[in-house]
Amino acid sequence: MHHAVRTLLEEMPREELTVPQVAARAGVTPSTIYRRWGDLPALLADVALQRFHPDNGPADMGSLRSDLQTWAQGYQEEMSSAPGRAMTRDVLASNDARSPACQCAAITRSQIQMILDRAVERGETPPDINIVMDNVVAPLIYRLLFDDAPIDPAFARSRMAMLLDPGR
Structure with a gap:
């Protein structure tokens, strides 16, 4: 999921990113993302946290x-x-x-x-x-x-x- 988000963010502005796009790139259904993260901001925060780890x-x-x-x-x-x-x-x-x-x-x-x-x-x-x-x-x-x-x-x-x- 993180790789899908990072790849999409390289291709498009953050404001255009959607859960269905991330799900499609990751090869899962949107419901998988909603069950795990709840919403797009929570997923983006999780991806960001990984970058904070040196x-x-x-x-x-x-x-x-x-x-x-x-x-x-x-x-x-x-x-x-x-x-x-x-x-x-x-x-x-x-x-x-x-x-x-x-x-x-x-x-x-x-x-x-x-x-x-x-x-x-x-x-x-x-x-x-x-x-x-x-x-x-x-x-x-x-x-x-x-x-x-x-x-x-x-x-x-x-x-x-x-x-x-x-x-x-």
């Missing part, structure tokens, strides 16, 4: 600062891309009781936690994960959702610098 853990650049800045820059680039923005909209449009938005937050938290755990293993003192979420992730997502102005490519890095160097 292929591997965050890069180990040798220090907490480098790891967090590299991760934040990559996160900003992914989320501010056209597919990233579409994924975010799909996740938020879903009425799925399993809360795709919370699942996205859990994926993001796990990536950050890997970086923080690695820093502790190196003898560094990392900030609390909620501080990273509140000071870096939240402002970025807010800007992506509620502002159509382009985001400065250095936005996430500057937020991370403010977090790590509060006196700056």
Whole structure:
């Protein structure tokens, strides 16, 4: 089903996508989709969630600062891309009781936690994960959702610098 959705989205605008089209491409009946996902937004959110799962853990650049800045820059680039923005909209449009938005937050938290755990293993003192979420992730997502102005490519890095160097 996911492959059918991704393929169709490459061929047509999201607004034109329908459950019968996805079902036909996947070789199932529309009722199969309705039984499993309930509606098209829930299916789109499920497909989007799969894209939120990174292929591997965050890069180990040798220090907490480098790891967090590299991760934040990559996160900003992914989320501010056209597919990233579409994924975010799909996740938020879903009425799925399993809360795709919370699942996205859990994926993001796990990536950050890997970086923080690695820093502790190196003898560094990392900030609390909620501080990273509140000071870096939240402002970025807010800007992506509620502002159509382009985001400065250095936005996430500057937020991370403010977090790590509060006196700056």
